[in-house]
Amino acid sequence: MTAPRDPDRLIGAFLSEGEERLDDQVYDAVRARIEQTRQRAVLGPWRTPTMNKIATFGFAAAAVVIAVFLGAQLLGSPSRFGGPGPVPTTSPEISDTRSPSPTPAAVLPEGLFALTDGRALDGMPTLSTTVTVPAPGWYGEPGGAILVKNDNSAAPDGAGMIAFFGELYVYADPCQWATTRPDLPVSTVDELMEALAAQASRDASEPVDITLDGHTGQSVILHVPDDAVFTECDQGTFGSWGVPGADRSPFRYHQDPGQIDEVWAVDVDGVLTVIDVAYYDGTPQAVRDEMRAIVESVTFE
Amino acid sequence: MHDELVRQAQGGDAEAFDTLARMVGDRCLAIAVRILRDLDLAEDAVQSALILAWAELRALRDPSRFEPWLHRILTRACYAEARRRKRWSEGLRILPAAGAYGPDDYLTVDDRDLLERAFRRLTVQQRAVLVFHHYLGLSIPEAAERIGIPVGTAKSRLHHAIRALRASVDADARGTASQERLA
Numbered sequence: 001m002t003a004p005r006d007p008d009r010l011i012g013a014f015l016s017e018g019e020e021r022l023d024d025q026v027y028d029a030v031r032a033r034i035e036q037t038r039q040r041a042v043l044g045p046w047r048t049p050t051m052n053k054i055a056t057f058g059f060a061a062a063a064v065v066i067a068v069f070l071g072a073q074l075l076g077s078p079s080r081f082g083g084p085g086p087v088p089t090t091s092p093e094i095s096d097t098r099s100p101s102p103t104p105a106a107v108l109p110e111g112l113f114a115l116t117d118g119r120a121l122d123g124m125p126t127l128s129t130t131v132t133v134p135a136p137g138w139y140g141e142p143g144g145a146i147l148v149k150n151d152n153s154a155a156p157d158g159a160g161m162i163a164f165f166g167e168l169y170v171y172a173d174p175c176q177w178a179t180t181r182p183d184l185p186v187s188t189v190d191e192l193m194e195a196l197a198a199q200a201s202r203d204a205s206e207p208v209d210i211t212l213d214g215h216t217g218q219s220v221i222l223h224v225p226d227d228a229v230f231t232e233c234d235q236g237t238f239g240s241w242g243v244p245g246a247d248r249s250p251f252r253y254h255q256d257p258g259q260i261d262e263v264w265a266v267d268v269d270g271v272l273t274v275i276d277v278a279y280y281d282g283t284p285q286a287v288r289d290e291m292r293a294i295v296e297s298v299t300f301e
Numbered sequence: 302m303h304d305e306l307v308r309q310a311q312g313g314d315a316e317a318f319d320t321l322a323r324m325v326g327d328r329c330l331a332i333a334v335r336i337l338r339d340l341d342l343a344e345d346a347v348q349s350a351l352i353l354a355w356a357e358l359r360a361l362r363d364p365s366r367f368e369p370w371l372h373r374i375l376t377r378a379c380y381a382e383a384r385r386r387k388r389w390s391e392g393l394r395i396l397p398a399a400g401a402y403g404p405d406d407y408l409t410v411d412d413r414d415l416l417e418r419a420f421r422r423l424t425v426q427q428r429a430v431l432v433f434h435h436y437l438g439l440s441i442p443e444a445a446e447r448i449g450i451p452v453g454t455a456k457s458r459l460h461h462a463i464r465a466l467r468a469s470v471d472a473d474a475r476g477t478a479s480q481e482r483l484a
Contacts, residue, residue, distance in 0.1 A: 022326040
């Protein structure tokens with residue numbers, strides 16, 4: 001008579017079998033490919049050891065583009081930086097973002113926080129914005145345009161937020177972004193909402209009217225599909241938008257499938273200002289509430 | 302040892318990354334081949350994962366977490382291979398029974414065939430949890446973190462996978478017992 005078989009032991013034995021040596025040809029192929037593949041850039045200040053905490057929020061270079069003198073010229077519109085006058089051709093305030101910031105990213109005390117401080121990020125100027133950090137556990141670099149809860153932006157329960165200013169190139173398909181970048185950027189709330197509503201696979205909500213610090217705009221909720229396979233996307237990246245400049249890759253790229261974005265966009269004296277709040281189904285409601293409180297506390301100078 | 306290589310690779314040193322890849326590649330293949338049940342697909346998944354890891358390496362803040370981080374990328378690459386090839390219901394090449402450690406004596410040829418068929422009926426996501434938990438010996442929370450899913454999801458997938466595999470084994474055992482009684 002046959003002795004009873006232990007199913008668990010059978011499964012364990014089954015899984016213990018199989019190939020366990022990677023062929024040298026694969027290593028050679030990888031080596032050949034990486035020689036031709038650039039590594040994704042991360043902004044200089046965030047790469048210093050004390051600032052790595054927020055680097056993996058993964059918003060590629062922080063993102064900040066103000067609108068844009070070149071764009072304004074092309075459109076024939078006056079400067080959108082408030083008030084009439086000649087359109088400058090360069091920003092007088094651009095700082096060297098490749099040098100380390102004097103203030104390291106760290107867990108922040110509750111209270112006022114300079115989300116952006118007008119200094120340039122990635123070679124582009126920002127507006128000055130402050131927010132109120134309502135609870136412990138938020139990481140950020142003053143002026144760095146990013147806040148991350150508990151140093152965790154990943155699925156299943158991460159949370160973070162990032163600010164953008166100015167013109168954005170919203171890809172028609174965030175997975176096939178390399179071939180779906182539009183010829184012209186969006187530079188108004190309406191244009192942004194229209195582009196996001198049309199973006200493939202995002203299941204965008206109906207935009208709702210909002211006001212931030214007295215400035216009107218709209219917000220919309222977007223989703224990264226749960227079954228999105230980033231490795232099937234261009235350069236393994238699922239990205240919502242890029243910014244002006246030679247680098248056409250996404251500056252807002254997503255961390256994981258299932259990520260939810262609340263995009264808050266307002267017009268600040270003619271400058272499209274976007275705060276992207278990102279979380280997951282597993283993110284505690286309390287953290288989501290904190291993020292919304294942070295957004296609603298924003299002030300623009 | 303890994304940490305310094307990771308830092309060098311983050312600085313763009315392809316040689317350092319090549320060394321790293323050769324240190325972790327075998328384990329990656331072992332994981333991928335058990336999830337995908339196909340050697341060619343597994344090699345493709347590992348290759349994709351390593352290339353993507355190189356591109357994204359600067360986003361890895363803690364060099365000591367390189368291998369878990371890579372495994373998460375690898376898992377997604379396995380999902381992608383599974384979807385891309387869509388060969389699950391087709392006749393996949395059966396894995397050679399003798400791996401690096403050779404066949405387990407506890408398994409008969411019939412066991413192996415039975416489990417192979419049952420394993421292929423699982424979703425690739427269920428297989429991933431099984432492999433990280435049963436093959437790598439990670440706890441369920443560790444496996445969930447490695448794959449990038451909630452713990453509850455990992456528990457659910459594992460439960461359904463184990464139940465399906467046990468059902469196959471039990472059904473086979475009942476069939477064998479019936480045959481013995483008839484003999």
